Amino acid sequence: MxxxxxxxxxxxxxxxxxxxxxxxxxxxxxxxxxxxxxxxxxxxxxxxxxxxxxxxxxxxxxxxxxxxxxxxxxxxxxxxxxxxxxVGGSGWTWSRRTRGPGSRTSATGSGRSGCDARPGCGTCWDSGV
Known part of the structure; x- marks a missing residue:
């Protein structure tokens, strides 16, 4: 052992x-x-x-x-x-990036966009990636 x-x-x-x-x-x-x-x-x-x-x-x-x-x-x-x-970030913006802008899936249920962890980090839809 x-x-x-x-x-x-x-x-x-x-x-x-x-x-x-x-x-x-x-x-x-x-x-x-x-x-x-x-x-x-x-x-x-x-x-x-x-x-x-x-x-x-x-x-x-x-x-x-x-x-x-x-x-x-x-x-x-x-x-x-x-x-x-x-873990920060927004499941909403990630879902939009991986599934497209018309996605209604939201991990938070808030339906808001933007990343609350690190805006501009290059991971979320709204960061322009």
Whole structure:
């Protein structure tokens, strides 16, 4: 039996958003897929709109052997104080981009456009991509 050390850290380490999107999608992709589309597109949305201060991340391996910032993400937990969670952005704008401007699908149900995470990040429909 092999054991690995795991480090649990507050936040998402710099450059680890795509690695965090994998287990997040694994856990919630069944629900999120309705608004965010196929797995690759959904993971790309999650990785492009993280609120990195709204997570606890478990990392294994990496630099220093203690779950360094380049370690393998083995777990992630997001939390949502004051209405702001681990993943930002608008499912409405993402749906419009992946399904076209006539789409009525909205993850938030608000029907609003615009990205509330990082306007102009290049991921959402309204950013001109």
């Amino acid at each position: 092999t054991t690995e050390s795991v480090a649990v850290r507050r936040g998402v380490p710099e450059g680890a958003a795509a690695r965090v999107a994998e287990p997040y999608w694994e856990a919630f992709g069944g629900k999120l897929g309705l608004a965010l589309g196929p797995p690759e597109a959904g993971r790309r949305f999650i990785a492009g709109h993280p609120h990195t201060d709204r997570a606890v991340t478990a990392l294994s391996g990496g630099e220093g052997g203690e779950g360094g910032s380049r370690g393998r993400v083995v777990g992630v937990a997001g939390f949502q104080p004051a209405g702001r969670g681990l």
